[in-house]
Amino acid sequence: MVEAFAVASGKGGTGKTTSTLALGMALAEEYDVTVIDADTGMANLLFHAGLDDADVTLHDLLIADRDVAVEDAVYDRFGMSVVPCGTSLTAFEAADPKRLRDVVAELAADTDVLLLDSPAALGSKSAVLPIVLADRIVVVLQPTVPSLSDGLKVQEYAHSYGTETAGVVFNRVRADEDVERIAEQAGRYFGGQTLASVPESDAVRAARRSGEPLLAHAPDDPAADAFREAAARLDVRD
Numbered sequence: 001m002v003e004a005f006a007v008a009s010g011k012g013g014t015g016k017t018t019s020t021l022a023l024g025m026a027l028a029e030e031y032d033v034t035v036i037d038a039d040t041g042m043a044n045l046l047f048h049a050g051l052d053d054a055d056v057t058l059h060d061l062l063i064a065d066r067d068v069a070v071e072d073a074v075y076d077r078f079g080m081s082v083v084p085c086g087t088s089l090t091a092f093e094a095a096d097p098k099r100l101r102d103v104v105a106e107l108a109a110d111t112d113v114l115l116l117d118s119p120a121a122l123g124s125k126s127a128v129l130p131i132v133l134a135d136r137i138v139v140v141l142q143p144t145v146p147s148l149s150d151g152l153k154v155q156e157y158a159h160s161y162g163t164e165t166a167g168v169v170f171n172r173v174r175a176d177e178d179v180e181r182i183a184e185q186a187g188r189y190f191g192g193q194t195l196a197s198v199p200e201s202d203a204v205r206a207a208r209r210s211g212e213p214l215l216a217h218a219p220d221d222p223a224a225d226a227f228r229e230a231a232a233r234l235d236v237r238d
């Protein structure tokens, strides 16, 4: 394996799942990419990747007495290997989050780049496990000071576990926002490299509704260009 990235943020709804799949598709041009929905409590990557009907998911791998092999939860989608997670609260409660470490290790042996779509808050040990397991984090933020402050906390946490910062994706940037000022704020408050400023885009919402990642649904949209730029700036280590 080359590298594992956790796509993280302080709060929900910043665009982690959208970013995970967009970065994954961009990196899949060059690498074998595996995407895992490690947001096991609020999983929704399956809806973004047309996997609503997936029979076996990450939950089945995390529940001790379910006799399924890791490859049973891997789906070929959009040039990537995708491991969705189910949405059942009962399965979430039955899942043993500590098993994620072994699942990640097994998937890592067979891929170049692993992207972990991560839970939002730092609330519990299981919520931060993807950050702990990753080599680097991609922090997805909105271009506001509160969001930067959240990102700073995520970064501090990651660094305390030896996980480095790959950089920041500013998402949902409005046309009237000053991208230079945002990048300057990122440097001042956050210290992270700006990977891209992704515009607020109707195509992102339309992609979600269609069950396709943005880069499949609207590859020429400016938001898709921004995600490709972010993927190139990640500078994946061989």
Ligand code: ADP
Residues within 6 Å of the ligand: 009, 011, 012, 013, 014, 015, 016, 017, 018, 019, 044, 171, 172, 173, 198, 199, 200, 201, 202, 204, 205, 208, 223
């Ligand atoms: P998270 O995984 O961080 O909770 P999502 O990727 O699910 O966030 O995005 C939350 C919502 O915001 C989704 O409905 C998504 O379509 C929308 N969204 C994300 N990024 C953008 C964008 N750049 N422009 C417009 N809508 C966006």
Ligand code: MG
Residues within 6 Å of the ligand: 016, 017, 018, 039, 044, 045, 117
């Ligand atoms: Mg999400």
